[in-house]
Amino acid sequence: MKLDIGGTETIQTDVETLWRALNDPVVLTRCIPGCKAMTETAPDAYKVDMQLRVAAVGGSFEGEIALSDKQPPNTCRITVSGAGTLGHGSGEAKFAITPLSEGFSQLSYQGVGEVGGLVAGVGQRILGSVSKHLIGRFFTTLRKEFEDGGALAAGAAE
Amino acid sequence: MTADPSTFRFVSSNRRVREDRRFVVGNGHYVADVPLEGMLHVAIVGSQYPAARILGIDASAALAMPGVHYVLTGEELAGAVDQLMNGLDTPNVRRFPLAVGQVRYAGEWVAAVVADTRALAEDASEKVRVSYEPLPYLTKAGEALEPSSPPVHPPHGSNVLLDKTFVWGEVEKHFTESPRHLSFRVTWGRNSTVPIETFGVVASWDPWREMLDVWASIQMPKYPDQIARALRIPANNVRVHQDVDVGGSYGVKRGIKHTVLVAHLARRLGRPVRLLEDRLENMRGGDAHGPERIFDVDVAFNDEGIVKSMKMKALDNAGAYAGRAPFQLGKPIGAIVGPYKIESVQYRAQSVTTNKAVQEAVRGFGQSPTNYAIETAIDKVARACGLDRVEIRRRNFIRADEFPYLIPSGTRYDSGEYHTVVDKVLAHIDYPALQAERDRLRASGLLAGIGIAACLEPSGGNSSFEPLLNEKNQTTTWMDSARINVDGLGFVTVTIHTTSAGQGHETLAATVVAEVLQIDPDLIRIVRPDSLACLPSNTPVGSRMAIMLGGACFHAAQKLKAKLTRIGAFRLGVAADVATYENGAVADPASGRKLDWAELVNIAHRGFHLLPPDTEPGLEATHVMQVPTGDKLPEGGRVQMYPCHSFEFHMVLIALDPVLGKPEIRRYVIGHDCGTVINPHIVKGMTLGGIAHGIGAALLEEFVYDDEGQMLTQSFMDYLLPSSHEVPQVEIVHHCTPSPFTVFGQKGSGESGYLGAPAAISGALNDAVADLGIFFDKLPIRIFAISDAVAAARANPTGKTAV
Structure with missing residues (x-):
């Protein structure tokens, strides 16, 4: 089944820091829900291991993430494909970072995904909301990285 | 009809269904209740793609888990067993329990993981890595008719399994003569029966006796034969235990692929092996979907609403393998005009493959969809x-x-x-x-x-639709049987030779035998021997058991009653056609003298010297019942x-x-x-x-x-x-x-x-x-x-x- 994803988030940091964070496997591993490991296999190409539960089924995913059309520190295209016991999925999204008022940046993203296998059948009614929930968790964790005490708070990423 | 309804004592009477007691108190004995020592459990790895080439299966991580015994792939299985029976003459639509080289629908079985417990097998199945190369696929029957559609079975050459047109009577003439016509299309969506008990099977192989024992939640005609054929072993090396309650079927419990898989594993591993589908396995890969059918109907009628002729085209989406789907287009031919005097019919039956799950027989075997089309026509x-x-x-x-x-x-x-x-x-x-x-x-x-x-x-x-759709099939019998034994103490045991899925066959058999022998039905024991001890029988499909098992019990009981009457008449010194049989006793109506049940039983079991000449000792009778009227091959469609x-x-x-x-x-x-x-x-x-x-x-x-x-x-x-x-x-x-x-x-x-x-x-x-x-x-x-x-x-x- 096809999934449309898109949204806009406000993050309390500057454009450059946000860009670096989104290109840092260590940060992403912490923020992507269920992500166990993320290893760089080539420049801008990563292998990820994930553990997820959707509806009545749970399992592990192995996936590949590739970044392309990079225009630092503003836009990037991200391509994801993976397969596991839950099923298989692929997707492509474009994100753009724009500065907001002092100390804030806006990240907007738009993309489509396709999901197949067990997860498509079992979870189809809730996949839309599950994907929103997972994306929400990603940003919640990401924001915490920049908040006081977070790993990326004011210069900690340097 | 050979019995007079006015004399019925037990038939049609308000008597309890004897099976209900054990079901109501939760004491049914299902396949999941069969405990075998050392039993291993199977979980299935299903395809994630509707069509894909299987590039490789890496089971090493699964096999490395403690308690995991084996991972079976389609390549190995296909080398060890013959392909599953194909009712149509379509030799290149080959089907094995596990996909071989290519998957043909999402959910199709790719590999089977065997472990100490089901939970462990499921966990290990998640570690089996299958790499696929996706292929083009199709899901709609209409697309499947296009010559350019991606073939589900490339060696077959197209997606058409069956395309046969029958013309019965002067259809064109009747259409020309009729003042009014109408036409329409209706679609029967893909549904099925979904029994609460999913399919389950246990198999065990004894190499020293060369015996495969099978317990299954099954409603499948010729089941032991099909197992033996697929495994390439003598049919008398297969022993199916029929005394397993089946928790609902309504047609679909035909798990031949499950059985062949499990039987092979039991032989390969030397341990009993069980596969009990979970709901997801059952729904997506159990091969138990029902008809999915598009009807195009034309009817010719007059102003009084009298329907003279009908043209019906039924296009059925069989799914990835033939299964029983095409024959479900054939059976409705036996009632193609419903209860109406439609004088002529043109019927085109089309069955096509697509990348969907496989169909199985469903209650009515295609009749309910056909009735829906006919009734829609009448309403219109x-x-x-x-x-x-x-x-x-x-x-x-x-x-x-x-x-x-x-x-x-x-x-x-x-x-x-x-x-x-x-x-x-x-x-x-x-x-x-x-x-x-x-x-x-x-x-x-x-x-x-x-x-x-x-x-x-x-x-x-019976199975007249098989020779009708496949001329190589020359079947003209679909028998069912019963055997009655009266033991030395006078108690009656009736054997029936199929499983039951809640149809109450024990009540049926007891009622019929009691009716004929005029004894209390509750005194009659009903048993189901294993398949090697069975008389020729099919299975409770096609709404047949009241007629066929009832008929077999009736005729066997008549034979037994005749023997009792002969024995009694001989002792009473009268001709057998003079003596009367009543409530288990035989009497000479002229003198009033009689021998009761206990005396007759005693003579048969112990008094050979008292038996009429050329009479076998004991009281036993069998009957193998032919389907009434079902004795001819099709002629001219x-x-x-x-x-x-x-x-x-x-x-x-x-x-x-x-x-x-x-x-x-x-x-x-x-x-x-x-x-x-x-x-x-x-x-x-x-x-x-x-x-x-x-x-x-x-x-x-x-x-x-x-x-x-x-x-x-x-x-x-x-x-x-x-x-x-x-x-x-x-x-x-x-x-x-x-x-x-x-x-x-x-x-x-x-x-x-x-x-x-x-x-x-x-x-x-x-x-x-x-x-x-x-x-x-x-x-x-x-x-x-x-x-x-x-x-x-x-x-x-x-x-x-x-x-």
């Missing part, structure tokens, strides 16, 4: 002629004095009193009052409609399909809120005639269950695939079953027209209710929305389809909407 003719829908049926019905009635496709209907059944239903329901109630509901702002369906339940199943034809007449009142669109069944009455009823509780249960199943097919149940070939309704969250909220109280109006072809005049009732309920409910909904210009032409008619169609029609009141 009524509307075209401005006739009442009951009246048009009366005009077209075969009359009681016209039986036995030969229909154009070669089947002779046994008996029926259709007009009388309708009269009884109308009197019961008060038809004018029902119409007034519908109009009152409409006036109150609801949508409301009356649905009517009249249809037949062909019963006594015509065949006698089933021997008996039960009749049902449904009337249903449905109301719904036009905004919500949720149908509410306000009244459901069925007139039901299955000839002589053997046990009224069983017939009632069948009919109520069949109507509930029909409500599911009409309103709720569908295996939906998305455009990416993924099945979306894999669990009961999405594949909706009728619950007590949707199933109304059903009123049954009985009628009995005995069949002249059966021992008590009985006909089948195993599919009753289901065969007409979808048509009746569709008719009621279409009656409710007809004034809005809406016609629902596809089942199931889901709530959202109703509310969307009503909203669209109200927004655009002049437009005609086909939904």
Whole structure:
């Protein structure tokens, strides 16, 4: 089944820091829900291991993430494909970072995904909301990285 | 008919169903209750793609887990077993339990993981890495007819499994002569029966006795033969244990692929192996979906609404392998005109492969979809002629004095009193009052409609559709058997030779034998020997067991009664045809002297010197029953399909809120005639269950695939079953027209209710929305389809909407 994803988030940091964070496997591993490991296999190409539960089924995913059309520190295209016991999925999204008022940046993203296998059948009614929930968790964790005490708070990423 | 209904003592009487006791207290004995020492468990790795080449299977991580014994792939299995039986002459549509080289639907079995426990096997199945190269796929039957469609089985050359046109009678002439014609398309959505007990099988191999023991939740004809053939072992090395309760089947419990897989593993590993599907495995890869069919119908009729001729094209989406799907287009040929005197028929049966799960036999074997198409035609003719829908049926019905009635496709209907059944239903329901109630509901702002369906339940199943669709098949018998033994203490044991899936065969056999021998049914033990000790038998399909097992029990009991009478007459010194048999005793009517049951038993078991000459000792009788009327091969595309034809007449009142669109069944009455009823509780249960199943097919149940070939309704969250909220109280109006072809005049009732309920409910909904210009032409008619169609029609009141 096809999934449309898109949204806009406000993050309390500057454009450059946000860009670096989104290109840092260590940060992403912490923020992507269920992500166990993320290893760089080539420049801008990563292998990820994930553990997820959707509806009545749970399992592990192995996936590949590739970044392309990079225009630092503003836009990037991200391509994801993976397969596991839950099923298989692929997707492509474009994100753009724009500065907001002092100390804030806006990240907007738009993309489509396709999901197949067990997860498509079992979870189809809730996949839309599950994907929103997972994306929400990603940003919640990401924001915490920049908040006081977070790993990326004011210069900690340097 | 050989028994006089006025003398029935146990047949048709209000006696309990003996099986119910153990089921009600939770003491059924199912395949999951078979405990074997050292048993291993299987979990399945299913395909994630509708079509893909299998590039590789890496099971190393799974095999490295403690407690995991084996991972079986299709390559290995295909080298060890023969392909599963293929009923059609399509040798290049090859099917094995596990996919070989290529997957053909999402969910198809790719590998089997064997471990100490099911949970461990499931965990390990997640570690099996299968790499795929996706291939083009298709899901729609219409696409499959295109020569350019991606072939599901490339060696077969196309996606067409079957495309056969029959012409019975002067169709073109009748169409030319008829002043009025109409044509339409309706679609029967892919649904099935989904028993609460999924399929399960246990197999164990003893190499020192060379014996494969099998316990299964099975309802499969020729099951031991099919296992032996696939495994390439002698058939008498396969022992199927029939004394396993089956937790619902309704046709689909045919797990031959499961059995071959498990049997191979048991031999390969030297341990008993069990596969018990979970719900997801059952729904997506259990190969138990039902027909999915597009009907194009043309009818020729006159201004009086008399239907002269019909052309029907049925295009069925078989899924990825042939299975039993094509034959489910064949069986309805035996009642292709329903209860009507349609003089000629053209029937084109098309079965195509697509990348969907495989079909299995479902209650009625294709008859309910066909009845839905026929009944839609009759409703449309009524509307075209401005006739009442009951009246048009009366005009077209075969009359009681016209039986036995030969229909154009070669089947002779046994008996029926259709007009009388309708009269009884109308009197019961008060038809004018029902119409007034519908109009009152409409006036109150609801949508409301009356649905009517009249249809037949062909019963006594044989397999005449097989030689009809495949000339290489020359089968003309589909026997069933019974054996009766009276032991040395005079107790009676009857053996029956199939499993049962809740049809009450133990009650049936005991009732029939008791009736003939005039002894208490509760004194009769019913047993099911293993398959090696069985007489030739098939299985409880095709609404056949009241006729076939009932018939076999009747004839065996008659043989036994004749022997008892001979023994008694000899002792009494009178001719056997002079002596009388009554309540187990044999008497000389002239002198009044008699020998009772105990004396007769004693002579047979201990007094060889007292037996008439040339009499075997003991009291035992067997009968192998041929299907009545089913003794000929097809000729010129015509065949006698089933021997008996039960009749049902449904009337249903449905109301719904036009905004919500949720149908509410306000009244459901069925007139039901299955000839002589053997046990009224069983017939009632069948009919109520069949109507509930029909409500599911009409309103709720569908295996939906998305455009990416993924099945979306894999669990009961999405594949909706009728619950007590949707199933109304059903009123049954009985009628009995005995069949002249059966021992008590009985006909089948195993599919009753289901065969007409979808048509009746569709008719009621279409009656409710007809004034809005809406016609629902596809089942199931889901709530959202109703509310969307009503909203669209109200927004655009002049437009005609086909939904």
